[in-house]
Amino acid sequence: MHTLxxxxxxxxxxxxxxxxxxxxxxxxxxxxxxxxxxxSDLVMxxxxxxxxxxxxxxxxxATASTIHMDDVVDMYIQxxxxxxxxxxxxxxxxxxPPGARWVGTYSMSxxxxxxxxxxxxxxxxxxxxxLSLPGFLGGAEAWMPHAADILCDMIARGEYPYDATxxxxxxxxxxxxxxxxxxxxxxxxQKVTPNAVSCLRRLGIRQNxxxxxxxxxxxxxxxxxxTIEETLAVVVTGKAAWRAEIESARATVTxxxxxxxxxxxxxxxxxxxxxxxxxxxxxxxxxxKDATIREIHHRVKxxxxxxxxxxxLQARRSDSEEVRAALSEAERRVTTxxxxxxxLSQNVDERVDFDEVAxxxxxxxxxxxxxxxxxxxxxxxxxxxxxxxAAQALATxxxxxxxxxxxxxYRDYGGVVSVExxxxxxxxxxxxxxxxxxxxxxxxxxGLGTQIVSTVVAGELSGTITWDRRKCAPGTIVRLYANLEN
Numbered sequence: 001m002h003t004l005x006x007x008x009x010x011x012x013x014x015x016x017x018x019x020x021x022x023x024x025x026x027x028x029x030x031x032x033x034x035x036x037x038x039x040s041d042l043v044m045x046x047x048x049x050x051x052x053x054x055x056x057x058x059x060x061x062a063t064a065s066t067i068h069m070d071d072v073v074d075m076y077i078q079x080x081x082x083x084x085x086x087x088x089x090x091x092x093x094x095x096x097p098p099g100a101r102w103v104g105t106y107s108m109s110x111x112x113x114x115x116x117x118x119x120x121x122x123x124x125x126x127x128x129x130x131l132s133l134p135g136f137l138g139g140a141e142a143w144m145p146h147a148a149d150i151l152c153d154m155i156a157r158g159e160y161p162y163d164a165t166x167x168x169x170x171x172x173x174x175x176x177x178x179x180x181x182x183x184x185x186x187x188x189x190q191k192v193t194p195n196a197v198s199c200l201r202r203l204g205i206r207q208n209x210x211x212x213x214x215x216x217x218x219x220x221x222x223x224x225x226x227t228i229e230e231t232l233a234v235v236v237t238g239k240a241a242w243r244a245e246i247e248s249a250r251a252t253v254t255x256x257x258x259x260x261x262x263x264x265x266x267x268x269x270x271x272x273x274x275x276x277x278x279x280x281x282x283x284x285x286x287x288x289k290d291a292t293i294r295e296i297h298h299r300v301k302x303x304x305x306x307x308x309x310x311x312x313l314q315a316r317r318s319d320s321e322e323v324r325a326a327l328s329e330a331e332r333r334v335t336t337x338x339x340x341x342x343x344l345s346q347n348v349d350e351r352v353d354f355d356e357v358a359x360x361x362x363x364x365x366x367x368x369x370x371x372x373x374x375x376x377x378x379x380x381x382x383x384x385x386x387x388x389x390a391a392q393a394l395a396t397x398x399x400x401x402x403x404x405x406x407x408x409x410y411r412d413y414g415g416v417v418s419v420e421x422x423x424x425x426x427x428x429x430x431x432x433x434x435x436x437x438x439x440x441x442x443x444x445x446x447g448l449g450t451q452i453v454s455t456v457v458a459g460e461l462s463g464t465i466t467w468d469r470r471k472c473a474p475g476t477i478v479r480l481y482a483n484l485e486n
C-alpha cells in the first residue's frame with residue numbers, strides 16, 4: 001500500500017519539495033470537514049512528469065451520497081477531464097465547467113480547486129457532487145455548501161488549513177454530522193443544525209440560538225467553580241481556529257471553530273459541536289479503575305514487605321540454624337513477589353517491563369543467598385512486557401535458580417551467574433548458567449527450590465525446564481522455555 005508521500009513523489013518527481021508534502025498532509029488531516037460541508041467527494045491530484053494527473057487521496061462525504069463506489073487512488077484522470085485540472089493549476093484559480101456532467105445514470109457537478117502554497121499550485125482537488133440524490137442526511141442545510149465554497153477559496157489562496165490548528169490529542173473531535181453552527185463575524189448565530197441544537201440543549205441552553213451571541217449563553221451555563229479556558233471566548237465567537245471543551249452541570253460538549261476568511265477579513269465562522277459526555281464519563285471510570293488497581297498493587301507490596309520484615313525478625317529470634325535457613329528462604333520469596341507488585345503499581349495496565357524487574361530480583365537473590373564467596377549476576381537479552389500472573393511466576397523461578405547456583409555452586413570460590421533471555425512473540429527462552437561446581441545428575445529436582453521451579457514452570461508458565469552440567473567447563477546450565485500471553 002503506497003502512502004501519499006510515495007504516490008506524490010513518484011508522480012511529480014522533483015517538482016514537490018518536503019514543505020509541499022507537509023502542506024498536502026495538513027490538508028488531508030482536515031479536509032473531511034470540507035467534504036462533509038460540501039456534501040461532495042474530494043479527490044486530490046498531482047501532475048506527473050508526463051503531464052497527466054494522478055489521484056493520491058480521496059475523501060467521501062458523511063453527509064451525502066458518494067460519487068465513487070470504487071477506490072480512485074493511484075488512478076489517472078480521464079483525458080476528457082484533464083483540461084479542467086490544467087486550467088486550475090496553470091491559473092491558480094478555481095475552475096468549473098459550464099454545466100453538469102453525466103456519469104452513467106446520474107448527473108454530477110465538478111469543481112477543480114488548486115492547492116496553492118507560496119504562490120504556486122502544488123496539487124489540485126476536484127470537488128465532485130452527486131446532483132441526482134438527496135443532499136444531506138440530516139436535512140437540507142443550504143448554508144453548508146456556501147461555507148465549503150469559502151474554505152475552497154481559502155485553499156486556492158493558500159489560507160487553509162489554518163496555521164494555528166491544534167493537533168488532536170483527545171477523543172471526541174467534533175465533526176460536521178455531530179452538529180454545526182454558522183456564525184457571523186461578531187459571533188452571532190446565523191444557522192444551526194438539529195444536532196447542534198441538541199448539543200446546546202444538553203449544555204442547558206434552552207433558547208433558540210439563532211440571532212443570539214453564543215458566548216453569552218455558554219458563559220451562563222458553565223459550572224460556577226469551573227476554570228474558564230483562555231481559548232473558550234475566541235472559539236465560541238469563531239475568531240480563532242482552535243478547540244475548547246465546555247462542561248456544564250448536565251453535559252460536556254467539545255467545540256471547534258473554523259473561521260471563514262477572505263484575505264485578512266473574517267466573514268464568519270463554522271462552529272462544530274459534539275456531545276462527549278458519555279465518552280468523558282467512561283474515560284473517568286477507566287482512570288479511576290487504573291488508579292484503584294495501582295493502589296491495590298501498592299498496598300499488596302507494602303503488606304508483603306511487612307510480612308518479610310516479620311519473617312526476618314522471627315529468624316533472628318530463633319536458636320535453630322535450620323529454622324533460620326527456612327525462614328530466610330521464605331523471606332526471599334516474599335520479597336521477590338513484593339518487587340513485582342511494586343512494578344505493577346507504577347503501570348496503568350496489568351503488564352510490567354520484566355527487564356527492569358529481573359535486574360532487581362536477581363540482584364536481590366544474590367545479596368540474600370547464603371554464601372561466603374563473592375558472586376555476581378549478569379542479565380542479558382530481552383524479556384519484554386509480561387502480564388502480572390506470568391511476571392510473578394517468572395520472578396519466582398529465576399530467583400530460585402540464581403539462589404541455587406550461588407548457594408550450591410560457589411562453596412569454595414566466587415564467580416558469575418549469567419542469565420540470558422530471548423523473546424519471540426509469546427515464546428520466551430531463558431538460560432541460567434554458572435561456572436560453579438556443577439549439579440550432580442542424581443540430585444536434580446530433589447530440593448524444595450527445584451521442585452517449586454518445576455511446578456511453577458509447568459503450571460503457570462506452560463513451559464519446560466532442564467538442568468545439565470556444562471560440557472566444556474565446570475558449572476551448571478538451566479534452560480527454561482515459557483509460553484507467555486501477549
